Amino acid sequence: xxxxxxxxxxxxxxxxxxxxxxxxxxxxxxxxxxxxxxxxxxxxxxxxxxxxxxxxxxxxxxxxxxxxxxxxxxxxxxxxxxxxxxxxxxxxxxxxxxxxxxxxxxxxxxxxxxxxxxxxxxxxxxxxxxxxxxxxxxxxxxxxxxxxxxxxxxxxxxxxxxxxxxxxxxxxxxxxxxxxxxxxxxxxxxxxxxxxxxxxxxxxxxxxxxxxxxxxxxxxxxxxxxxxxxxxxxxxxxxxxxxxxxxxxxxxxxxxxxxxxxxxxxxxxxxxxxxxxxxxxxxxxxxxxxxxxxxxxxxxxxxxxxxxxxxxxxxxxxxxxxxxxxxxxxxxxxxxxxxxxxxxxxxxxxxxxxxxxxxxxxxxxxxxxxxxxxxxxxxxxxxxxxxxxxxxxxxxxxxxxxxxxxxxxxxxxxxxxxxxxxxxxxxxxxxxxxxxxxxxxxxxxxxxxxxxxxxxxxxxxxxxxxxxxxxxxxx
Amino acid sequence: xxxxxxxxxxxxxxxxxxxxxxxxxxxxxxxxxxxxxxxxxxxxxxxxxxxxxxxxxxxxxxxxxxxxxxxxxxxxxxxxxxxxxxxxxxxxxxxxxxxxxxxxxxxxxxxxxxxxxxxxxxxxxxxxxxxxxxxxxxxxxxxxxxxxxxxxxxxxxxxxxxxxxxxxxxxxxxxxxxxxxxxxxxxxxxxxxxxxxxxxxxxxxxxxxxxxxxxxxxxxxxxxxxxxxxxxxxxxxxxxxxxxxxxxxxxxxxxxxxxxxxxxxxxxxxxxxxxxxxxxxxxxxxxxxxxxxxxxxxxxxxxxxxxxxxxxxxxxxxxxxxxxxxxxxxxxxxxxxxxxxxxxxxxxxxxxxxxxxxxxxxxxxxxxxxxxxxxxxxxxxxxxxxxxxxxxxxxxxxxxxxxxxxxxxxxxxxxxxxxxxxxxxxxxxxxxxxxxxxxxxxxxxxxxxxxxxxxxxxxxxxxxxxxxxxxxxxxxxxxxxxxxxxxxxxxxxxxxxxxxxxxxxx
Numbered sequence: 001x002x003x004x005x006x007x008x009x010x011x012x013x014x015x016x017x018x019x020x021x022x023x024x025x026x027x028x029x030x031x032x033x034x035x036x037x038x039x040x041x042x043x044x045x046x047x048x049x050x051x052x053x054x055x056x057x058x059x060x061x062x063x064x065x066x067x068x069x070x071x072x073x074x075x076x077x078x079x080x081x082x083x084x085x086x087x088x089x090x091x092x093x094x095x096x097x098x099x100x101x102x103x104x105x106x107x108x109x110x111x112x113x114x115x116x117x118x119x120x121x122x123x124x125x126x127x128x129x130x131x132x133x134x135x136x137x138x139x140x141x142x143x144x145x146x147x148x149x150x151x152x153x154x155x156x157x158x159x160x161x162x163x164x165x166x167x168x169x170x171x172x173x174x175x176x177x178x179x180x181x182x183x184x185x186x187x188x189x190x191x192x193x194x195x196x197x198x199x200x201x202x203x204x205x206x207x208x209x210x211x212x213x214x215x216x217x218x219x220x221x222x223x224x225x226x227x228x229x230x231x232x233x234x235x236x237x238x239x240x241x242x243x244x245x246x247x248x249x250x251x252x253x254x255x256x257x258x259x260x261x262x263x264x265x266x267x268x269x270x271x272x273x274x275x276x277x278x279x280x281x282x283x284x285x286x287x288x289x290x291x292x293x294x295x296x297x298x299x300x301x302x303x304x305x306x307x308x309x310x311x312x313x314x315x316x317x318x319x320x321x322x323x324x325x326x327x328x329x330x331x332x333x334x335x336x337x338x339x340x341x342x343x344x345x346x347x348x349x350x351x352x353x354x355x356x357x358x359x360x361x362x363x364x365x366x367x368x369x370x371x372x373x374x375x376x377x378x379x380x381x382x383x384x385x386x387x388x389x390x391x392x393x394x395x396x397x398x399x400x401x402x403x404x405x406x407x408x409x410x411x412x413x414x415x416x417x418x419x420x421x422x423x424x425x426x427x428x429x430x431x432x433x434x435x436x437x438x439x440x441x442x443x444x445x446x447x448x449x450x451x452x453x454x455x456x457x458x459x460x461x462x463x464x465x466x467x468x469x470x471x472x473x474x475x
Numbered sequence: 476x477x478x479x480x481x482x483x484x485x486x487x488x489x490x491x492x493x494x495x496x497x498x499x500x501x502x503x504x505x506x507x508x509x510x511x512x513x514x515x516x517x518x519x520x521x522x523x524x525x526x527x528x529x530x531x532x533x534x535x536x537x538x539x540x541x542x543x544x545x546x547x548x549x550x551x552x553x554x555x556x557x558x559x560x561x562x563x564x565x566x567x568x569x570x571x572x573x574x575x576x577x578x579x580x581x582x583x584x585x586x587x588x589x590x591x592x593x594x595x596x597x598x599x600x601x602x603x604x605x606x607x608x609x610x611x612x613x614x615x616x617x618x619x620x621x622x623x624x625x626x627x628x629x630x631x632x633x634x635x636x637x638x639x640x641x642x643x644x645x646x647x648x649x650x651x652x653x654x655x656x657x658x659x660x661x662x663x664x665x666x667x668x669x670x671x672x673x674x675x676x677x678x679x680x681x682x683x684x685x686x687x688x689x690x691x692x693x694x695x696x697x698x699x700x701x702x703x704x705x706x707x708x709x710x711x712x713x714x715x716x717x718x719x720x721x722x723x724x725x726x727x728x729x730x731x732x733x734x735x736x737x738x739x740x741x742x743x744x745x746x747x748x749x750x751x752x753x754x755x756x757x758x759x760x761x762x763x764x765x766x767x768x769x770x771x772x773x774x775x776x777x778x779x780x781x782x783x784x785x786x787x788x789x790x791x792x793x794x795x796x797x798x799x800x801x802x803x804x805x806x807x808x809x810x811x812x813x814x815x816x817x818x819x820x821x822x823x824x825x826x827x828x829x830x831x832x833x834x835x836x837x838x839x840x841x842x843x844x845x846x847x848x849x850x851x852x853x854x855x856x857x858x859x860x861x862x863x864x865x866x867x868x869x870x871x872x873x874x875x876x877x878x879x880x881x882x883x884x885x886x887x888x889x890x891x892x893x894x895x896x897x898x899x900x901x902x903x904x905x906x907x908x909x910x911x912x913x914x915x916x917x918x919x920x921x922x923x924x925x926x927x928x929x930x931x932x933x934x935x936x937x938x939x940x941x942x943x944x945x946x947x948x949x950x951x952x953x954x955x956x957x958x959x960x961x962x963x964x965x966x967x968x969x970x971x972x973x974x975x976x977x978x979x980x981x
Contacts, residue, residue, distance in 0.1 A: 320547075361585075381618045387545075390610075390654070394548070397658040409651040416647055417640070420624075424636050427629055429584075466547045 001062060008059045008067040010049040011075060012115055018042025019108040026101045036090050036443075039104040043083040043111075047076065063183055064125040065116075073323060073472040074118035074250040077330050081243040082111040084334045084447050088341045089235040091441035095346040096144055103143055110136035110239065114247035123172045123182035126251065130168065130215070133244055134161045140239065141232040147348075153231025157240075160224040164214030167207045174204030188259040196264075209270070215248040218308070219277040222301050226289075229297035234349045237293060238337030241300045242330045249304070253311060253322055257474045262314050271311055276407050278305030283414040293351040295418055296336060299377060302415060303329055306408055309392050313399040316473045321391035323469045328376065328384035328458060335451040336373040339366055342444055356422065358430030365445075367426050369452050376455055378419040379412055384458035477521055478540050478554040478605050481564070482598050484514050485571075489594030496587020507575045507590040511597070515568045522561065531558045534956030544611070549661075549672035553608040558957035559810065562950060563604045563737060566817050569939065570729040571597045574722035576932045577825045581721055581832055582630060589630060592622035596726055603734045609657045610673040612742075613650070616698075616734070620646055623723065623731065631718040638711075638718035645711040649701035656694025660746070663687060679745060689754075692747035696754070699743065702735030703791050705758075706765045716784035717837075721828030724780070728787050728824060729817035736794045736813050740806075740958070744798070751799070758799040759882075763892045766792030770899035774906060780827045780837045783820060786863060786903060789896055790816045790871075796893055797878040803959065805881025808874050810954045815870030815943060819862040822936045826856045829929060830911070833922050839907075844916030849924045853912045855933045862940050864904035865897050870943035 006013070022038050025031075050072050058068030065071075086107055093100035113132030120126040138161065142154020176182055178201040179190040195201050213221035229237045261267055282302030289295045307329070310322035343350035343359075343366065350356070359367040376385030389412065396405040458465055488510025492503040521527060521538070530537050539555040556564065574593060582589050599619025606612035620643060627639035657673070664681045665671035672678070683691065701708040712732075716724050744751055769789030776782040790812065797809025829852060830845075831837050846853045862869035865876075875897060883890040925933070943950055 375621065380621055381614045386614075386617070393654060394658050394661075397655065398662050405655060409648075409655060412651055413644060413648045416644055420640055420643060424628060424640070427625065429629070461544075463545055463547065466545065470547070 004056050004059065005061045008053050008056045008061055009065070010053045011046045011072075011079075012112070012119075014046040014049050015042060015108060015112045015115060018046070019105060019112065022101075022105050022108060026105065030099070030101055032090070032094070032100050035101045035104050036086060039086045039108060040083060040443075042108065043079050043086065047079045047083075050076065060121075064122045065119045066121045067119055068472075068474075070250075070254065070472040070474050071119035073469065074247065074326075075115050077246055077327060078111055078114040078118065078243050081239065081246070081330055081334060082107060084338065084451065085235045085239050085243075087447040088238070088338045088444045089233075091444050092233065092235055092341045092344060094441075095344070096146075097346075098145060103140065106136040106140050106143075107239070110140065110243065114243050117247040118250045120251055121184045121254075123176065127165075127169065127172065129247070129251075130165060133247070134165060137161070137236070137240060137244065140236045141228060143236065144233055147231075149231035150233060151231075153228045156224055157228045157232075160214060164211040164221075166211075167214075168211030171204040171207030171209075171211065174200045174207065176204075178204065184255055184258055188255075191259045192263065205267075212248055212252055213274065216245055216252070216304050217301055218274050218304050219281040219301065222278070222281070225301060226285075226294045226297040229300075230291055230293045230351065234293070234337050234341040234344055234351075237296075238334050238341070241296070241333045241337065245300070245304060246326055246330060249307060249322075249326065253319070254474060256311055257319070261311065268312060271308055272404060275305045275308035275312065275404060278302060278308065279407055279411040280305075283411045283418075286418045287414065289418070290353060291351050292340065292353065292356065292422065293349065295422065296333070299415065299418070300333065302411060303377070305411070306389070306392055309396050309401065309404055309408060312401055312404060313395040315395075315398065316470075317391075317398050318395040319473045320466065320469050321388075321395035323472060324391050324462065324466065325388040327465065327469075328388035328455075331451050331455050331458070332373050332376040332383075332385055335369060335448060335455065336377070338444070338448045338451065339370040339373065342366060342448070353422070353425050356425045358428045359426050361430065366448075369448050371423055371426060372452050372455055374419045374423055376459070378416050382456055382459045384455050384462075386459055387462045476540060477517060477538055478556060481514050481517060482601050482605075484510050484517075485594045485598035485601065488513075489591040489598070492590035492594065493587040496585075496590075500583075500586035503587040503590050504575060504579060507594055508572065510594060511568055511571045511575060515565075515572065518561075518565060518568060522565070531561070531953055532956055534558065534959060537561065539607075541607075544608075548610070549665075549670070549674070550610045551608050551672075551674060552611060553674055554602075554605040554611075555607045556605055558953045558955070559737075559740065560604045560957075562810065562814065562954045563733065564601060566733070566814055567597060567600050567604065567730055570725055570817060570821055573821060573825070573932060573936065574725045576928060577725065577828060578720065578722040579928060581828060585629065589626070592626045593722060593726075595619075595622040596626065597730075600726075600730050600734060604737060607675040608673050609660070609675060609678065609742075612675075613654055613657060616653070617647070617650055619731070619734075620650075623727070626723040626726075627715060627719045630720040631723070632720075633718070634714070635718045638714035641711045642715040645701055645708070649698035649708075652694040653698035654694075656691045656698075659687070659691050659694070663691075675742075681746070683747075685749065688747050688750040692743060692750040692754070695738065695743050695746070699735040699738035700758075700761075700795070702738070703732055703795060704735070704788065705761050705792075705795055706768050706788070707761075709765075709769075709788050712788060713781050713784045716787065716824070717778060717781045721825055721831075724784075724824040724828070725821040728784075729821040732787065732791055733813050733817060736791070736798065736809065739795075739798050740809075755799040755801065758795060759886055759889050762792045762795035762799065763889055764792075765789065765795065766893050766896035767899065770896055770903060773903045774899070777839050778837045779830070779839050779842070779907070779911065780824070782839075782903065782907065783823045783827060786823075786900065787816070787820055789900060790820065790863075792896065793875050793878045793893070796882055796889070800878070800882030801885060802881040805878050806958050807951050807955055808877025808879075808881055810958065811870065811877060811943070811947060811950065812874035814950060815862075815874045815940065818936055818940045818943075819859055819869070819871055822855075822859045822933065822940070823863060825933070825936075826852070826859065829925070834920055839910045841917060841920075842911045843914040844912075845922065846912045848916060848920070848922045851925045851930065852922075855925070855937065856912060857908055858937055859940075860904040860908050862944075864901040868941065868944050870940050870947070873944055873947045 060066050113129045116129035138158040141157045142151045144150040179187050217225040279302050282298045286295050286298035310318045376383035379385045379389035492506045495502045536555045541553040544550050544552040599615050602615030624639050624643045704712050766789050769785050773782050773785035794809045794812050797805040865872045
């Protein structure tokens with residue numbers, strides 16, 4: 001490891017250093033505002049250092065990491081999510097009793113874990129990232145100790161995520177036993193050879209897929225999603241929905257590109273089935289929900305289903321579609337959960353439909369942001385979700401995946417039902433339309449406003465982002 | 476630039492109306508009216524420009540604007556206007572002004588937001604009529620739905636939530652099929668020529684294998700005939716029209732349905748001439764079913780607004796017939812019907828709205844004997860009932876006559892059945908007059924006759940419907956050349972009458 005390697009790792013080192021600083025500060029001087037400030041500063045610094053580090057790209061740092069544009073793009077997304085979650089959590093945690101400072105520490109760890117996943121090319125770094133992320137999330141999901149639901153969510157997530165980690169670990173062991181290496185490149189070259197048909201190798205791959213399926217919350221590994229989404233504190237739900245899924249997806253996409261998934265018909269079939277099931281199950285079950293957080297949980301399942309279409313499609317267009325769709329999904333989901341966070345109070349999260357009745361007339365700006373986010377999830381023009389969906393469909397049509405694309409189209413229509421149902425509630429005429437007085441932090445409102453602007457900007461003028469994404473295409 | 480200006484004025488006008496609402500809701504109405512009037516002036520100045528007039532006769536693009544938008548995918552911001560778009564844009568602005576005026580007293584809540592939605596729908600519709608890039612077209616196509624959804628959902632009548640949802644889902648589902656087709660066309664063209672583009676003018680000559688052409692055409696076709704609507708795809712229409720506020724119904728019937736017809740004329744016919752030929756027989760049969768079905772169901776309604784909604788299905792059947800009949804006269808008739816139906820049905824919806832504003836019901840059982848109480852309203856209603864039944868002298872007559880004349884040569888049997896629609900329309904139109912305006916006056920109904928604002932508005936609509944009925948030439952000569960120029964479909968010349976001359980005498 002030399003100094004160039006360290007420069008390449010700079011964003012990671014900044015994140016790690018921030019965690020240490022925050023930990024020390026908490027130990028000596030407990031102050032919520034200061035902690036938030038340090039955390040946000042850490043995210044910004046890490047993002048800023050990407051610019052400095054970008055001149056040495058792409059670079060393989062030890063055999064564990066490959067720091068390339070692809071890694072940096074997803075790292076950027078992860079940092080964005082971390083920043084937004086930290087910003088919206090401030091006023092949320094102020095409303096809740098108990099210490100709030102450790103929350104940010106765990107958030108920083110989770111972010112670091114995701115950042116590692118985006119650059120992992122080795123089982124060791126892969127597992128390190130997954131565990132760093134999961135362990136932080138166990139604690140974060142159960143962070144509100146006075147709330148039974150939060151504790152329930154924490155325990156559920158702990159058990160299922162631990163099981164899935166075990167699956168991944170066992171799968172890795174099996175693959176290692178056959179391939180004799182833990183590096184993705186090595187495994188990919190073996191996967192092209194005859195070993196691919198050996199039972200332990202196949203079993204290992206399948207177990208890893210099962211474990212990753214849990215993290216991505218795709219059907220049939222989705223059962224934990226609605227409960228955890230409902231019970232976890234709203235900002236953490238945002239974190240689970242965006243950062244953890246996005247990072248795992250980045251890893252999956254990198255690995256599948258490396259082994260050239262189109263050589264493996266059975267693997268393609270498995271993913272096709274998972275994608276189709278996720279779309280249908282996510283959307284149909286969302287129709288049955290009355291709790292807003294659960295609706296968004298099921299909708300996120302279907303969105304990962306859409307996203308998997310880009311894995312099935314081939315070529316640069318598919319990778320661009322994945323990156324763009326994920327960006328749009330990040331912005332949208334963070335915005336939607338940001339609104340929920342903002343409306344929540346000290347006793348419970350704002351997850352009932354009644355919390356949103358006639359909101360447009362009471363708090364037009366917040367409701368406007370929420371409407372925009374829901375339209376983006378539904379893929380209506382002027383929003384990033386529209387361009388994202390367009391790209392995914394384009395990638396699918398370009399690879400002639402007619403069946404999957406027709407399923408996607410049908411599901412977009414089903415999805416409209418429940419997004420519009422929330423919008424209807426937002427726009428219900430109510431008798432009491434006095435503007436609600438509720439304290440919201442300035443930073444939280446600012447972040448939501450910026451997210452909305454980003455949403456519309458990407459929905460109307462996606463060119464600049466597409467230019468960036470083009471750099472990240474892997475071959 | 477003028478094309479972009481037309482759209483931007485409406486977008487900004489809507490935002491301005493929304494902002495001033497907090498202080499003064501009347502200002503929101505005036506701002507909307509001013510924005511539309513400004514648009515209309517810009518358009519009129521353009522239309523009467525002599526150089527433009529000669530271009531119209533050549534059937535060329537009159538004005539064009541093309542800027543790269545998402546170059547990575549070959550998407551450009553490409554707007555253009557020919558005679559057909561010009562007529563439809565004029566119709567949009569006219570009905571836009573009418574719908575602002577007709578909401579003047581009906582909409583009292585959230586006036587600013589109402590006008591924001593209204594103007595944004597109109598902007599979306601202008602975009603649809605002017606886009607020459609398929610991505611841009613789809614963008615506007617979807618965009619106009621959202622404010623329309625809010626218009627029905629927030630200001631609609633009793634069953635508005637259900638109606639708005641149904642409207643949104645139907646049109647969105649159709650739109651997604653169109654998106655698939657657009658993308659398929661994009662990739663076929665790209666693989667064939669190496670240039671990946673969504674530009675309409677470049678996609679025009681794409682050579683497609685017959686099977687692919689058929690499926691791609693079908694995606695477009697379904698999106699458009701859901702909008703039109705053609706009978707098996709119509710269930711959203713009666714609900715949406717009935718539950719929408721008056722302005723919403725006017726825009727739905729007058730403009731949104733027309734985007735479907737426009738899509739058929741602009742995209743389906745020129746892009747897939749061979750595939751269209753294979754399906755035209757089916758479409759003709761569907762059009763006749765629509766004409767008769769709509770008319771019969773209209774007669775069965777007790778809700779006056781629902782009745783008018785069903786007549787739309789019947790009248791739009793003539794548009795479909797005209798488009799697929801394959802003759803120049805019928806095609807011109809279809810365009811004529813688009814305009815005439817927009818005005819006459821819009822007026823009928825306004826009349827229903829005025830009645831509902833006065834007696835708070837749309838149930839025809841509770842109406843009757845209006846003639847003596849409100850002569851001005853009744854007289855105007857009679858005019859539009861007669862227009863709707865296709866009395867000579869009104870635009871509807873010219874339109875339906877031309878469609879029937881144009882299709883008789885090739886499809887006599889279908890034309891004969893379609894002509895029965897004229898008889899049926901007489902039944903329901905006179906039924907309205909008889910039920911609502913004649914007969915015994917119901918007890919307890921307190922009616923006031925038209926105000927100055929309402930009279931002027933209705934007078935304007937009467938003038939337009941008479942003008943296109945008596946003197947259809949300017950309209951036909953504006954839209955006609957565009958229908959025949961390259962890229963507007965292979966329509967055979969037919970010896971049956973020339974478009975304008977014969978009908979002018981009526």
